[in-house]
Each structure stands twice: as C-alpha cells, then as structure tokens.
Amino acid sequence: LIHSCDEINLDGTPKDPSVERxxxxxxxxxRAAATFGFGRMHNLGMLAWHRSEITGSMLGNPSVSETLSSYMLSLRRRKIQKGETTTSARAVTAELLEQLFDFNNQPEFHKRCQYEPTARNAPKKLTDWAGSQAR
Structure with a gap:
C-alpha cells in the first residue's frame, strides 16, 4: 500500500511528485485482497491481528490490524486533502441516477416475459434482467 499509493516513503521522505500513485x-x-488471502487462503479468519497474552505469538489476520486501519484512515484523509475525489462523491451523480431511471423504465421492461431457464455460462444480454415487475 505504501509503495503504490502513498506520497511518503517508509523512511518518511516525500516521493518524487512525477511518480504516479x-x-x-x-x-x-x-487491503480487501490481503484480508481475503490471509483470512481464507491461510485460514487466519477475520480476527484482528494481536499478540496472544498466553503464548506471546501473533494471532489473527494482519490486514485487520489496528495499525493498518489507522494507516488507511490517514491515507484517505491525505488523499482527500491533495484533491482526490472520494469514492462516495464520484460513485453516483444525479445525471447517472436519471440515466438509470430512464433505462429501467423503458416500455419493453414492463412487459412480462415467460421464464426460460438458462445455463450459467450462457452469453448474457444487457436486456436480460428481472425487470421492474420482479419481486
């Protein structure tokens, strides 16, 4: 995360501004990929990374540690301060909602269609969906 996303090197020096992050x-x-990898593939679960009071060894999932959570919050704050658009702010706009509404309310989507089972690997069409009448 630090190498590819952060503006600061591990030693605290700033990275060259010309390097794309x-x-x-x-x-x-x-982080989600690391959480999955440690949790499912290495069977470490979703327990936060911590030192066992009994054995003194580290237990849990390293990507769910307090340190990494704190770093992610700090990274987010610094990215926003530098002008990066937050995910929630760019995810759905009024224009996109209007386009979704118009698309979903096309007359052909209001017709009831006969159910036809298909194979999971059958080619999908943009118009093949449950429709506005589905419950």
Whole structure:
C-alpha cells in the first residue's frame, strides 16, 4: 500500500511528485485482497491481528490490524486533502441516477416475459434482467 499509493516513503521522505500513485480506492482493493488471502487462503479468519497474552505469538489476520486501519484512515484523509475525489462523491451523480431511471423504465421492461431457464455460462444480454415487475 505504501509503495503504490502513498506520497511518503517508509523512511518518511516525500516521493518524487512525477511518480504516479494509485488511488485510495486501489488501496482499499489491495487491503480487501490481503484480508481475503490471509483470512481464507491461510485460514487466519477475520480476527484482528494481536499478540496472544498466553503464548506471546501473533494471532489473527494482519490486514485487520489496528495499525493498518489507522494507516488507511490517514491515507484517505491525505488523499482527500491533495484533491482526490472520494469514492462516495464520484460513485453516483444525479445525471447517472436519471440515466438509470430512464433505462429501467423503458416500455419493453414492463412487459412480462415467460421464464426460460438458462445455463450459467450462457452469453448474457444487457436486456436480460428481472425487470421492474420482479419481486
């Protein structure tokens, strides 16, 4: 995360401004992948990374540690301060909602269609969906 997303090196020095860095959204995806990898593939679960009081060894999922959570909050704050658009702010606009409404309210979507089972790997069509009449 630090290498590809942050503006600061591990030693605290700033990175060259000409070097392109990944977005906060990319950092979230990297963390999610690490959480999945440690949790499912290495069977470490979703328990926060901590030191066992009994054995003194580290237990849990390292990507769910307090340190990483704090770093992610700090990274998000710094990205926003530098002008990066937050995920929630760019995700859905009024124009996009209007386009979705118009698309979903086309007359052909209000017709009831006969159910036809298909294979999971059958090619999908943009117009093949449950429709506005589905419950």
């Amino acid at each position: 990944a977005s906060y959204t990319h950092a979230q995806k990297m």
